[in-house]
Amino acid sequence: MPGDDRVFDVVIVGAGSAGCAAAAEAVRAGRSVALVEAGPDYGAFSRRWPRDILDPRRRTERHDWGFEAQLRRGVSTDEARARVVGGCSAHNECAAVWPPAEDIDRWRVPGWSSRELAPLVDRVESATGGAVVRGRAGAVPTRAWRDDELSRWQAAFLESAVASGYARLEDASAPGPATGVAPFHANVRDGVRWNAAFAFLDPVRDRVAILDRTVAVRLVVRGDRAASLECRQGRRALALRAETFVLCAGTYGSPALLFRSRVRSPDLGRGLQDHPGVALAYRPRERSSARRLPFRSQVVLRASSGASPLPWDLHVVPYQTEPDELLVFVFAMAPLSRGQVDLRRGEPRIRFRFFEGAGRRDEDALLAGVGIARAVAARFAAFAVETDPGEGARTPAQLRRWIRANVTSYSHASGTCRMGVDPASVVDERCRVRGSRNLVVADASIVPCIPRANTNLLCMLIGARAAQLLPAT
Ligand SMILES: Cc1cc2nc3c(=O)[nH]c(=O)nc-3n(C[C@H](O)[C@H](O)[C@H](O)COP(=O)(O)OP(=O)(O)OC[C@H]3O[C@@H](n4cnc5c(N)ncnc54)[C@H](O)[C@@H]3O)c2cc1C
Structure with missing residues (x-):
């Protein structure tokens, strides 16, 4: 296989959220x-990037891996993952949104406590306003949606949540009060979805070999070292060598x-997690005259289902992809469901196994969450009427059936190469694959x-x- 003559200090696979941040940090440390x-790479930020990537109201379908995921037995869906x-x-x-400090501390991984990570938060985010936990000197610009930027639907939901007794939070990442409603902070700059490549890669592009x-x-792994990475560029095969x-x-x-x-690793592919959810649908009583696409998601209500011991465990999120399409998602934010990824014909086979085993508690959380969403929705009944599940699902048994048949996810899949200190974990606290020195x-x-x-x-x-x-x- 033809190789690149160079031996890089680091070869990074994947130029996504993590990969761009890793590349920038490695370059700054003087590594090749x-x-x-x-x-594809469309170069440093310019308005010539495809519109469906720059515009946060759109989602590109031309840059997707085309995965399918089984949410639970009998319920499958497309699983969006960007390929760009x-x-x-x-x-x-x-x-x-930043995780609550106690959720990170619960990992109990040395070097990864919320206190130890705080300086890095400051390098990642550059927030305007918001909670004290936010970063101020980092690469990703964020600010909260202003009230005058909210779509009618987002504003109606926010007002209804406040009228239902929920506090208006300073920020969706605020440590307290536990429950309440707030506009999201968003990494949107001048109407552009400010992705990880613009934030991290652009300042170091001239020092990274982007393939x-x-x-x-x-x-190719030999003993405790990865020797090379075999790649395909169209029909061309290529081998890359690196120290790490x-x-x-x-x-x-x-x-x-x-x-x-x-x-080989006992837990490789196991431990797949996401936040399971369901979407209630509403029809506006009057058709909107708006022509422009709305922003999809601008507001979040943090609420408690009572199904977990945590002070809050739900996100309730008004959502819209078209002016007259109104949804309210309910997501279980502290899920117990665990799924798995393995290989079928060389490609990932994804099974979430929502609500199986201990994951049954997630169904209880969503049932309570649907009740909370409906109580808030009662306040905007003059504006919109529920169409799904609607009158057909009122009793807990009916709602459980509807939840099981309509479960979806928050698109936050994680956990398939779990970090830990136990021998079954896939990577150690230095993110090294157990048994390898340079992977x-x-x-x-x-x-x-x-x-x-x-x-x-x-x-x-x-x-x-x-x-x-x-x-x-
Ligand atoms: C539709 C959707 C909406 C979301 N909304 C939000 C949100 O509003 N807020 C939020 O905080 N999170 C959101 N998330 C989640 C968040 O975006 C992800 O958790 C995060 O981007 C994952 O980062 P990552 O680096 O792990 O992977 P990715 O960003 O997916 O990066 C992986 C990269 O690796 C590349 N790659 C994969 N395999 C190979 C290979 N074999 N060879 C070469 N390259 C490869 C991929 O093409 C990709 O570019 C959303 C996710 C999705 C899918």
Whole structure:
């Protein structure tokens, strides 16, 4: 197989949320870096990037892996995952939320306490306003949606939640009060979805060898070292060599690459987690005259289901992709359901197993959450009427059936290469694959237990942290 003559200090696989942050941190530490990405690179930020990537009201379908996921037995769905420089930060909803400190501390991984990570938060985010937990000097610009920027639907939901007795939170990441409603902080700058490539990669582009449209197929592993990375560029095969290989290929891509490389680890692919949810649908009483696409998601209500011991465990999120399409999602934010990713014909097979085993509690949380969403919705009854599940699902038994048949996820899949101190965990506290000296995983897949937050900022932090922990070269 033809090789690149160079031996990089670091080859990073995946230019997504974590990969871009890892590349920037590694370059700043003086390392030579190659960044391998299956999707295209459109260069430094310019208005010439595709509109469906720049515009946060749209989601690109042309840059997607085309995965399918089984949510539970008999219920499957498309599982969106971006395939482009920027990764899922290039097609997501731009909600910028930090996990509660206690959720990170519950991981009990040395070097990964909320206190130890605080300086990195400051390098990741540059927030205007908001809670004290936010970063102020980092790469990703964020600010809360202003009230005058909210769509009618988002504003109606926010007002109804306040009228129902919920506090108006300073910020969706605020440590307290436990429950309440707030506009999201968003990484949208001048109307542009400010993805990880713009934030982290652009300032160091001239110092990174970016290999786009290049698929990492497998690592050649010899004893306790990864020797090379075999890639495909169209029909061309290519081998890359490095002192250290860092997998940032995401919750599906990273375990798939390890499986294809015949890396053995008891928990590889296990521990798949996401926030399960359901969407209630509403019809506006008057058709909207708005022509412009609405922002999809601008407001979140933090609420308590009572199903878990935590002070809050639900996100209730008004959502809209078209002016007259009104949804309210309810998500269980402290899920117990655990799924699995393995390989079928070389590609990831994704099974969430929502509500199985201990995960049955997640169904209880969603049942309570539907009741909360409906109580808030009663306040905007003059504005919109529920169409799904509607009158057909009123009793708990009817609602449980509807929840099971209509479960979806928050698109925060994580946990398939779990980090931990126990021998079954896939990576150790330095993000090194157990048994290997130079193979690192750093992305959503290493999250030991999914926190009560959207995962984009966390993945960027993981990428930056892993790059700081790389062995000296
Ligand atoms: C539709 C959607 C909406 C979301 N909304 C939000 C939100 O509003 N707020 C929030 O905080 N989080 C949100 N998330 C979650 C968040 O975006 C992800 O958790 C985060 O981006 C994951 O980062 P990552 O680095 O682990 O993976 P990714 O960003 O997915 O990066 C992985 C990269 O690796 C590449 N890759 C994979 N396999 C290979 C291979 N074999 N060879 C080469 N390259 C490869 C991929 O193409 C991709 O670019 C959303 C996610 C989705 C899918």
